[in-house]
Amino acid sequence: MLVAVAAPWHVAAHVATAGEFSRVYWGMHVFGRATGAGPFEDSTYWWYYFPAMAxxxxxxxxxLPGALVQPWRRVSRGHLGPMxxxxxxxxxxxxxxxxxxxxKDEYLLVAYPGAALLIGYFLDYYLGAHRHDAALRKWVEAAFTVVAVAVLLLGLGFLLVAWSGSVREHLFEAFHNPTDQATxxxxADLIADREWVAVLVAGPMMAGAAASIVLIRRDRPLPTVALMVCTTVLAFVLFVETVVPVLGQARGLASFAAAASAHAQARGPRxxxxxxVGECHELTFMLHRVTVGLETRPDMVGYLEKDLAxxxxxxxxxxRGxxxxxxxxxxRLQWRLVDQTPPGHRRPxxxxxxxxxxxGSGGP
Structure with a gap:
């Protein structure tokens, strides 16, 4: 059914572009990425997705490790089917x-729903079997403890960054990538100027982590899981509302898109x-109302010259490179520099x- 629906569109695109669609779509973006040919040369290690997934x-x-192993244990073979x-x-x-x-990080997004279902099945099985499966109970208790300790340390680090200039300085020097430093x-500047933001984000996380340790040690699995869900959702909402806008500004893409749009409006509606640029989908989305693509035109400079006339x-x-x-x-053309992404942007x-x-005259 998928082939029946998609194939006619691909054939039509191939015919309409005299084969250019197939060359770019299949040759460059499918096989080129898979083999690392041309601009998609391999620059990552085979274990790249392990830290990204974590x-x-x-x-x-x-x-997740327990969810992958659990169905194959003898005591739970009957639950293999759903997982x-x-x-x-x-x-x-x-x-x-x-x-x-x-x-690329986003390629692995397709695997995350499967991982979420696995973890959900695993925790559901644990809630029903924790009393008679001692090995599973000990493993999950250890996992909850690891998460709680990690969250406590993360929250403590967040607070230290807000309150200590020396900590901010040392952590900044630990980053070698300009983009990571700018981010x-x-x-750090946000939470240093507004310490309440650090408390607002770290406080619920640390309180939830401490409470989960107490609950899991008292053999209260359902409240522990529920508390972890609520804490995760709350931390996510707070992070998105307070920190993510600052990250977007640090990366410069939103401000660069806004500046480009303002420059376009100042020059008139036409x-x-x-x-x-390739592989910059966020910028394409932000500027979709005023952007066009000329990739299929053999003489882009000639096209611009005629349109400018x-x-x-x-x-x-x-x-920039x-x-x-x-x-x-x-x-035939001169290029005037109008604006640029801020220093430290991952892609100047x-x-x-x-x-x-x-x-008129202008820069080279």
Whole structure:
């Protein structure tokens, strides 16, 4: 059914673009990514997704090993059926995307629903079997304790960053990547100026962690699981409402998109922005109302020249390195630097204005 629905569209796209769609879609973005060819050269290790998964599924990641092992234990073989499908779903996705050459965090998102179902089945089984399965009970108690201690340490670290300038300085120096440094500095500045934010985020986390240790030691599994769910949801909401906006500003993408949109509006309603960058879906989404793609045009500079001659203003977003290397350097056009992403951005980009040389002078 999937092939019957999708195949006609792919065939139509292939015909409409004279094969260019298939070359880019299948050749570059499917097989190119899988084999690490061209711009998708492998730059990560085979274990790349292990720390990424631990971060994305925290704190529930601690139960995943048990969820993978539990169905195969003799005492719970009867529960193998319901866990087989999510187990194959998760394991198959994880192994497949770990095996391909080009790895990105978002590729593994397809495996997370399977992992969530596995963990849910595992905890459901634990709630019903914890009294007569001593080994399972001890393992889950240890897992809850590990999570609680990790959350307590995380909350304590969050508070120390807010209250101690020396801690902020030492942690900042521990980051070597400029993007990580900029992100940490933005969050540290936020909670240093507003200590109540640190208390608001860390307080419920630490209180929930301490309470979960008490409950699990008293053999109260259902309240422990319920408390962990509530604490996780609360921490997530608080983090999204207070810290995530600062992270977005630190990464500069939202502010860069807003600046590009403002520059386009200032030049008139006919202005269009060309995204001469690949793999920047967030920026494409933020600027979708004023952006166009010219990837299929053989002479992009020629197209811009003709359109500029009609009076339509254009802005071009380009990787800073590509601009400095002279991409699209042409005697017909000059490029004015309008704006750029802030220092420390994970992907430095520039906003350029192409100008016909007969219209005025500008930078190279």
């Amino acid at each position: 971060r994305d599924l925290f704190p529930w990641i601690v139960f 087989l499908f999510p187990g194959v779903w998760f394991a198959g996705s994880f192994v497949f995307f770990s095996a391909v050459s080009f790895r 940490f500095a933005a969050v 202005t269009r922005i060309f995204l001469a 009609t009076g339509r203003p254009w802005l071009v977003v380009m990787d 590509a601009h400095e290397r002279g991409r699209w350097a042409d005697p 980009m520039v906003l350029l204005e192409p100008v016909l040389k007969t219209q």
